[in-house]
Structures are given as structure tokens and as C-alpha cells.
Amino acid sequence: MTRFLRFGFLAFTLCALMSGNGFTKEPAKTSYYLIGNSLTWDTVPSQLDGDVQWHVDCGKSLPYIAAHPEKPCVKNSTLWPQALKEKQYDFVSVQPHYGSTLAEDVETISAWMKSQPNAIFVIHSGWARQVQRADEFASYVKPTEMEHSPNYLRALIAELRQRFPNREIRQTLAQNLLAYIAEDIQAKQAPFDNLADLHRDAIHMTLAEGRYLMHNAMRLALGQPLSNAGFEKTDPKVRTYLDSVLAWRETSSADRELxxxxxxxxxxxxxxxxxxxxxxxxxxxxxxxxxxxxxxxxxxxxxxxxxxxxxxxxxxxxxxxxxxxxxxxxxxxxxxxxxxDVPVMVDLYNGNNPLKGKGGRNEQITDAWLERLTNYPTLLKIDLANCAIQGPGLKHLETLSGLRELNLTLTPVTDEALKHLAGLTELRTLGLASTQCNGTGFVHLKRLKNLESVNFHFTPL
Structure with a gap:
């Protein structure tokens, strides 16, 4: 018995010594895989914590990367076919970009989600080129072609959640961070003169402050804490400000539920x-x-x-x-x-064109029906093509002072009705093709200084 106890004690001691000398298996590091272009590279994947690989191909969309994985511009990429076949990752980040459609992005990301059934997917929003960022961010068209707008990202994520209802999908909200900073700049509450101070060219972030922002946007989306490792030369004042912006992304799960x-x-x-x-x-x-x-x-x-x-x-x-x-x-x-969410676009065109023998007019949309739109000043575009609008009902649109596009093509509207458009000073595009306007009412449009395009095709001028 004593001999047995002595043997047991020696065995226990040996196990303890082995444990203390590194023989125990270390817990596996959290694994991350990032797919995208240079806007993903601007998040500085190499500085992320854990086991990190990437496939980065400059200027390319996700469908292109999926179809042509052979030669990414970042040479130390781990090609996605190899990476996603050989390892199951904890997190996978994907970055949509110009050159794809919503349907293509959904199919491409869905295929990767199927191959990584346990991974949390992060949609890295990227951001638009400087000159078009604000307009693209505020886009009011139905999302079909890829653009850097909340509407596109929402539509993409909604489609993915419909296909994968039990999967966790996160966002970096990179474009929202830039929108927040742009508002601060306008209010003179940011240490920048304009948003270009965060860019090194037309679209990419500066190597210091810009990349610090996007690196930490990615970290927070991946569940990692803020870090200035690799960014020690960042202006302390600017870093403090950027941290205050990023702090909004650090909401606890309990507070987010509330x-x-x-x-x-x-x-x-x-x-x-x-x-x-x-x-x-x-x-x-x-x-x-x-x-x-x-x-x-x-x-x-x-x-x-x-x-x-x-x-x-x-x-x-x-x-x-x-x-x-x-x-x-x-x-x-x-x-x-x-x-x-507020109404920004109403499309009532039924797709018919009586002039070409293709169906009839949308008789349900009359002058009286337009009264429904009176109380929605956020509307930016209204398409009334081929509707039964005679003209008097356009008075219901007079309150829509922010309206940018109005299409009256194929309606029986006459010049008399154009007086109701005189106060729509934000109007950029006006469709009057195949109406009954002969030009006498155009005097009412002289205040529309922002008007860029008017279609008079097939009007009795």
C-alpha cells in the first residue's frame, strides 16, 4: 500500500513538472481570415491579435476575388481556396467593393459562409472615394449595383440573414465612422480641416491616423480591444479624438440589448x-x-x-x-x-409604355392620390412616369423642398401644372418627355438653379 502511494505521488509530481515545463497544450489562438482589397489592407491585418491570415487583391470586388484567386496583389496572402479548405476560422471578414451587384455579393459571401459554418462573419463596409463619399453614403436608389452606402450594406446583410438565420453577422461600420467625423468637422469639433486629412490619396487612408482608425474599427468588429501597437507615431491629440469616436463602437452587449x-x-x-x-x-x-x-x-x-x-x-x-x-x-x-428610417424614394412607374403599345397607364395614381406624399419632406426622388396625373395634384408636392428628381414622363401634365414646381429649388432632374407641355410654363422653372437635366423628348414644344 505504501509502495502504491509512493508511486502515485511520484506520478503526480512528474505530471506537475511536465505541466510547468510547457508540456501542457496551450489554448488555441482565435483565428481570423480577411478577404478584400486595399481597403481591407488599410485595416492593417498584420497588427491584429491572434492567428490571422488574409487574401488581399487591390481594387477587386469579392466576385472577382472568388473567381480569380491565383495572384493577389499582396504577395503574402494565403489564397482563400487553400485557407478556407484547410482551416475552420473563428472569424471571417469580407469587404464588398465596386464592380459587383448585390446578387453577386450575396452569392459569393454565401458560398464562403457555407464553407465556414461556425465562423462569425464581419462585413467590412470599406468607404467611397473622397469626392463622392457624401453623395454615395446618402444614396437613395434601390440597391442593385455595389455602392458604399448604408442602404447597400443593409440590403446585403438582410439577404444573408435570410439565408443564414442562425449565423452572427457583424459590421466594421467604417463608412459610418467617416460620416460621424465629417459631421464633427462641419461642426468644428474635430482636429481636422476636412476629411481629406485622413486620406493619403483619392480613397486610401493615411498610414498613421487613417489606418489607426480603420485598424481599430476592424479590431472592435472582431471583438478585440483598441490598440496603438504599430501606430506609436500617431499624433496624440488626434488619437485621443479618434478613440472618442471609436468608443461608440464599444457598447456592451447588455447596453446594446437595451x-x-x-x-x-x-x-x-x-x-x-x-x-x-x-x-x-x-x-x-x-x-x-x-x-x-x-x-x-x-x-x-x-x-x-x-x-x-x-x-x-x-x-x-x-x-x-x-x-x-x-x-x-x-x-x-x-x-x-x-x-x-425615412422615405427617400417613391417609384410608381408600372413599366408600361402606351406609345410603344406596351400596356396602359397606371390609372390608380391620380392627382388626388399624390396628397399621400405631402407630409414626407425627406423624399428625394419621385417617379410618376405613365401615371394618370393631370397636373393639379402636383400642388401636393410643393412641401417637398428637398426633392432632387421628379419624373413626369408619359403623363398628360400641361404647362399650367409646372407652377407647382417653382419652389422645388433642390431639383436636379426633371422628366417631361411625352407630356403635354409646350414650353409656355417653363417660366416657372427659372428659380430651379440646381436643375441639371430636363427631358423634353416628344413634347409639343
Missing amino acids: LGRILSLDASGDRPALVAKISNETLRNRVSQLLPEIERAAKVRRSTLELEAEIEKVGGQLVCGPGGPQWLYLATGDQGMEIF
């Missing part, structure tokens, strides 16, 4: 009590101040959903855009922010 409940259309009576439970003081105070605006947004949202149902009933389409504060998109990860 935000989701606060922003629910069904939470009207409970909102103040829910706000009081937010643990982050800065976030709690900002949301508390925003409560009146949230209540107003909820009212508009309910009305918008009713309008959408009416538009769909007559065969049309309504496109909404984000209308909330950028800090809240960052804090929520753009989850539950639909309460701030």
Missing part, C-alpha cells in the same frame, strides 16, 4: 425606464436627450409603414434611408435603427 428595446416601435411607454438601465453614463445621457426625437421618429415610422403598404398595393415601391444620428448607428451596430 438600445434594441428602446428603439422598438412597441416600447413607447417603457423608454425612460429602459434608458435608466443603460450602464454607460455617456451613452445613457445621450439617449435620454434623444428620447423626444425617438418618439417623433416612431410616429413617422408607423406612418411610413402605412404609406409603404399603400404604395405596394398599387404596384409601386418605396425606398427608405437612415435618418438617425451617426453615434447611435455606431453604438447599436446598426441594429434596430429602422425606427429612424
Whole structure:
């Protein structure tokens, strides 16, 4: 018995010694794989924590990278066919870019998600070229071609979640960070004269401050803490400011869950009590101040959903855009922010063209019907082509002072009706082709200094 105990003690001691000398298996590092172009490279993948590989091909879209993986511009890339076949990653980041369609991006990312069934997928939004960033970010067209806009990213993620309802999909929200900073610059609350100070060329970030921002945007999306490793030469004042912007992305899961409940259309009576439970003081105070605006947004949202149902009933389409504060998109990860969505585009064209013998006019859309649009000043585009609009109903659009595009093609509108457009000073595009306008009413358009395109095709001028 004594001999047995002595043997057991020696065995235990040996195990302890082996453990202390590194014989125990270390826990596996969290693994990350990034697919994209130079805007992914601007996140500096090599400085991320853990086991990290990437496939980076400059200027290319995801479908192109999927179809042509052989020679990426970053030579130390681990080619995606090899990487995704040989390893199951914890996180996979993908970056859509110009040159693809929504359908193509959905198919490409879906194939990678199927090959990595346990990975959390991160959509790295990238960002637009400097000169078109603001317009592209505020895009109000239905997302079909890839663009750097919240609407495109939302449509992409919605399609992916429909296909993979139980998968976690995150965003870097890189373009939202730039939008937030642009607003601060305009309000003179940022250490920059303009957003170009963060760029080294037309689209890429500076090697110091710009990449510091995007590197940490990626880190936060991957669940890693902020880090200045590799960015020690960044201006301390600028870094402090950028950290304050990135801080909105550090919302705890508990606070994010509360935000989701606060922003629910069904939470009207409970909102103040829910706000009081937010643990982050800065976030709690900002949301508390925003409560009146949230209540107003909820009212508009309910009305918008009713309008959408009416538009769909007559065969049309309504496109909404984000209308909330950028800090809240960052804090929520753009989850539950639909309460701030506002109408930006109404398309009532039924696709017919009676002049070519293709179907009849949309008789459901009359002058009286247009009154439904009066209370939506956020509308930027209205397509009334081939609708039964005589002209008097255009008075209902007089309140839409921000309207940029109006299409009256194939309607029986006459010159008399153009007086209702005189105050639409933001109008850029006006379609009057195949109307009954002969030109006498164009005097009403002289105040439209922003007008860039007017189509008079087949009008009796």
C-alpha cells in the first residue's frame, strides 16, 4: 500500500513538472481570415491579435476575388481556396467593393459562409472615394449595383440573414465612422480641416491616423480591444479624438440589448425606464436627450409603414434611408435603427409604355392620390412616369423642398401644372418627355438653379 502511494505521488509530481515545463497544450489562438482589397489592407491585418491570415487583391470586388484567386496583389496572402479548405476560422471578414451587384455579393459571401459554418462573419463596409463619399453614403436608389452606402450594406446583410438565420453577422461600420467625423468637422469639433486629412490619396487612408482608425474599427468588429501597437507615431491629440469616436463602437452587449428595446416601435411607454438601465453614463445621457426625437421618429415610422403598404398595393415601391444620428448607428451596430428610417424614394412607374403599345397607364395614381406624399419632406426622388396625373395634384408636392428628381414622363401634365414646381429649388432632374407641355410654363422653372437635366423628348414644344 505504501509502495502504491509512493508511486502515485511520484506520478503526480512528474505530471506537475511536465505541466510547468510547457508540456501542457496551450489554448488555441482565435483565428481570423480577411478577404478584400486595399481597403481591407488599410485595416492593417498584420497588427491584429491572434492567428490571422488574409487574401488581399487591390481594387477587386469579392466576385472577382472568388473567381480569380491565383495572384493577389499582396504577395503574402494565403489564397482563400487553400485557407478556407484547410482551416475552420473563428472569424471571417469580407469587404464588398465596386464592380459587383448585390446578387453577386450575396452569392459569393454565401458560398464562403457555407464553407465556414461556425465562423462569425464581419462585413467590412470599406468607404467611397473622397469626392463622392457624401453623395454615395446618402444614396437613395434601390440597391442593385455595389455602392458604399448604408442602404447597400443593409440590403446585403438582410439577404444573408435570410439565408443564414442562425449565423452572427457583424459590421466594421467604417463608412459610418467617416460620416460621424465629417459631421464633427462641419461642426468644428474635430482636429481636422476636412476629411481629406485622413486620406493619403483619392480613397486610401493615411498610414498613421487613417489606418489607426480603420485598424481599430476592424479590431472592435472582431471583438478585440483598441490598440496603438504599430501606430506609436500617431499624433496624440488626434488619437485621443479618434478613440472618442471609436468608443461608440464599444457598447456592451447588455447596453446594446437595451438600445434594441428602446428603439422598438412597441416600447413607447417603457423608454425612460429602459434608458435608466443603460450602464454607460455617456451613452445613457445621450439617449435620454434623444428620447423626444425617438418618439417623433416612431410616429413617422408607423406612418411610413402605412404609406409603404399603400404604395405596394398599387404596384409601386418605396425606398427608405437612415435618418438617425451617426453615434447611435455606431453604438447599436446598426441594429434596430429602422425606427429612424425615412422615405427617400417613391417609384410608381408600372413599366408600361402606351406609345410603344406596351400596356396602359397606371390609372390608380391620380392627382388626388399624390396628397399621400405631402407630409414626407425627406423624399428625394419621385417617379410618376405613365401615371394618370393631370397636373393639379402636383400642388401636393410643393412641401417637398428637398426633392432632387421628379419624373413626369408619359403623363398628360400641361404647362399650367409646372407652377407647382417653382419652389422645388433642390431639383436636379426633371422628366417631361411625352407630356403635354409646350414650353409656355417653363417660366416657372427659372428659380430651379440646381436643375441639371430636363427631358423634353416628344413634347409639343
